[in-house]
Amino acid sequence: MHDFSHANILVVGDVMLDQYWTGRAxxxxxxxxxxxxxxxxxxxxxxxxxxxxxxIAALGANAHLLGIVGKDISGQIDAHGQQLSQLMTQAGVSYDWALSDSGTICKLRVLSHHQQLIRMDFENPVPETPALELVERLKEQIANYNVLVISDYAKGALQFVEQMITAAIAVNVPVLVDPKGLDFSRYQGATLIKPNQSEFESVVGEALETADLVSKAEVLIKKLQLEALLVTRSEHGMALVTSNEMPYLLQSQAQEVFDVTGAGDTVMAALATGFASGMSLQNAVHLANQAASIVVRKVGTSTVSKVELDEVIKASMRHKGYVAMNEDELLELVQLAQKNGERVVITNGCFDLLHSGHVRYLNEAAKLGERLIVAVNSDESVQILKGPTRPIVGLEGRMELLSALSCVDWVVPFNEETPERLVCKIKPDVLVKGGDYQPSEIAGSKCVWDSGGQVEVLSFWKGYSTTGLVNKIQESEAIESNLTPQECVE
Structure with a gap:
C-alpha cells in the first residue's frame, strides 16, 4: 500500500547494543x-x-545513522561496536561512527518465559571529542536528506544537539526529536518533539485531562518555537498538538501488550518515514500509532516491517479485501498469517459477472480458515477457457468486486490456465474448489498435500453460472430487438 523507497532520513543519537539471554528458570x-x-x-x-x-529500513525507507561506539586498545571498533555494525549492514542501514574510549553502550537482559528478570547496563560518560565529531559529520551530510531524526537517550552523543538543529534549519530539513531530560530548551526550533506522557509532565507539570495537556503543549510549542508536539500516552493513545491546527487525538490500537521495549523508537521511525515520504503530520502520526500497536506485541527491541504495517492498516479499513500488488507481496502476507497461527485458504476461478452463486461459494470457503485468497484468471486465460467473447468484465474490475466481499482477504491474478504454479508457491493450508471434482484433479493439490495441507471440494450451486446469465441476457436482447418502438414504449 505504501511506498517509502524515496524517503531519505538521517538519524543521529545514542546507539547501543541490546543483548538478550533467554532460558528456563x-x-x-x-x-x-x-x-x-x-x-x-x-x-x-x-x-x-x-x-x-x-x-526506518524495515519500512522500506533509506536510513543513514550517525552515532558513537567504543574503541579497543588498538584504536579499532570494540567487540560490541562490531556487532552493532554487523546488524546495521545486514539491515541495509548505512552508518558513520565516531569512536570513543568510553566503550559501546550495552544493555544485557535476562529473560525466562517471555518475562524480563534483570537488566544490566554497561556504559561510561562520553567525552566531548566524539560528540563534536558527530556535529561535523551531520553538517557535511544533512542537505542530502528529507528529515533529520534526533534520538536522545541522554548517554552523551547529543551534547551539542543545538548545533545539529541549527544546521538542519539552515538547509530547510525538518527535525523530529525524541527528547530526554528536563531541559527541552535544547531542542528549540525543531519541527516536532515526541515526549511520552511522563517526560512531558516532568517538564510542564501534571496534565491528566486532555484539555490540560493540550493547553500546556501549546504553551511549550510557543516557548520552544516548534511546529508541533506529539505526546505518546501509552494505553491512552497519542496527542498531536500543532501551532496552527486543532489537536489530533488518537486512541491506542494495541490489542495485546507483551513488551514496550523500543516502542518509542518504532513510533519515531514510522512518524519520520511517513513525513519524509510526503505525508502530513496527522497522517504520519496515524501511521506511527498503527506501528506501535504491532511492536508492543513483540518481546524485546523489535522492528515493524512494511508488510506488517500495511496488514494492520488494511484490517482497520471498512472491509478486509485487498488486491495484492504481486505474488511476492502475497507470499509475505501469507507467511505472516501462518506464523500467527491463521489457516490460509485459497480458491480460484474466472469470476466473470459476479453472482450470488459465487458469493455463497466464497462464504463457504472462508469458513475453512481465517484467511481467504481468491486467485483470478487473467483476461487471456479466460479467453482460452471460455472463448474469444469472454471475459465480459476485465481483470481489474473482477478483482475489485471480489476484494469488496467481506469474506475475501486477498485477491491475486494468475496468467496460466490453472493456478497450480501459484498454489505451489503460496503453500496454503487449504485448497478449495467447487463442483464435481475429485480432490486429486484440483490443480495444485499435490503441492498442498506435500506441504501438510488439505484439499476440499465444496458445494456446486445449481442454477447459478455466468454462462447462464450471459445466455439469458442474449435471449432478452433478442426478444427486445423484435419489438417495434411503440411496443417498447407500451
Missing part, C-alpha cells in the same frame, strides 16, 4: 532468593538510535 538459587536461569539462547539487537534506523 526452574529453581531458586541456594545462594540467594533469586531464580536460576539456564541460558539456552543468546541474541543481540540494535537499541536506541540504531533501533530507530532499523525500523
Amino acid at each position: 526452574g529453581r531458586i538459587s541456594p545462594e540467594a532468593p533469586v531464580p536460576v536461569v539456564k541460558v539456552a539462547t543468546e541474541e543481540v539487537r540494535a537499541g536506541g538510535a540504531a533501533n530507530v534506523a532499523l525500523n
Whole structure:
C-alpha cells in the first residue's frame, strides 16, 4: 500500500547494543532468593538510535545513522561496536561512527518465559571529542536528506544537539526529536518533539485531562518555537498538538501488550518515514500509532516491517479485501498469517459477472480458515477457457468486486490456465474448489498435500453460472430487438 523507497532520513543519537539471554528458570538459587536461569539462547539487537534506523529500513525507507561506539586498545571498533555494525549492514542501514574510549553502550537482559528478570547496563560518560565529531559529520551530510531524526537517550552523543538543529534549519530539513531530560530548551526550533506522557509532565507539570495537556503543549510549542508536539500516552493513545491546527487525538490500537521495549523508537521511525515520504503530520502520526500497536506485541527491541504495517492498516479499513500488488507481496502476507497461527485458504476461478452463486461459494470457503485468497484468471486465460467473447468484465474490475466481499482477504491474478504454479508457491493450508471434482484433479493439490495441507471440494450451486446469465441476457436482447418502438414504449 505504501511506498517509502524515496524517503531519505538521517538519524543521529545514542546507539547501543541490546543483548538478550533467554532460558528456563526452574529453581531458586541456594545462594540467594533469586531464580536460576539456564541460558539456552543468546541474541543481540540494535537499541536506541540504531533501533530507530532499523525500523526506518524495515519500512522500506533509506536510513543513514550517525552515532558513537567504543574503541579497543588498538584504536579499532570494540567487540560490541562490531556487532552493532554487523546488524546495521545486514539491515541495509548505512552508518558513520565516531569512536570513543568510553566503550559501546550495552544493555544485557535476562529473560525466562517471555518475562524480563534483570537488566544490566554497561556504559561510561562520553567525552566531548566524539560528540563534536558527530556535529561535523551531520553538517557535511544533512542537505542530502528529507528529515533529520534526533534520538536522545541522554548517554552523551547529543551534547551539542543545538548545533545539529541549527544546521538542519539552515538547509530547510525538518527535525523530529525524541527528547530526554528536563531541559527541552535544547531542542528549540525543531519541527516536532515526541515526549511520552511522563517526560512531558516532568517538564510542564501534571496534565491528566486532555484539555490540560493540550493547553500546556501549546504553551511549550510557543516557548520552544516548534511546529508541533506529539505526546505518546501509552494505553491512552497519542496527542498531536500543532501551532496552527486543532489537536489530533488518537486512541491506542494495541490489542495485546507483551513488551514496550523500543516502542518509542518504532513510533519515531514510522512518524519520520511517513513525513519524509510526503505525508502530513496527522497522517504520519496515524501511521506511527498503527506501528506501535504491532511492536508492543513483540518481546524485546523489535522492528515493524512494511508488510506488517500495511496488514494492520488494511484490517482497520471498512472491509478486509485487498488486491495484492504481486505474488511476492502475497507470499509475505501469507507467511505472516501462518506464523500467527491463521489457516490460509485459497480458491480460484474466472469470476466473470459476479453472482450470488459465487458469493455463497466464497462464504463457504472462508469458513475453512481465517484467511481467504481468491486467485483470478487473467483476461487471456479466460479467453482460452471460455472463448474469444469472454471475459465480459476485465481483470481489474473482477478483482475489485471480489476484494469488496467481506469474506475475501486477498485477491491475486494468475496468467496460466490453472493456478497450480501459484498454489505451489503460496503453500496454503487449504485448497478449495467447487463442483464435481475429485480432490486429486484440483490443480495444485499435490503441492498442498506435500506441504501438510488439505484439499476440499465444496458445494456446486445449481442454477447459478455466468454462462447462464450471459445466455439469458442474449435471449432478452433478442426478444427486445423484435419489438417495434411503440411496443417498447407500451
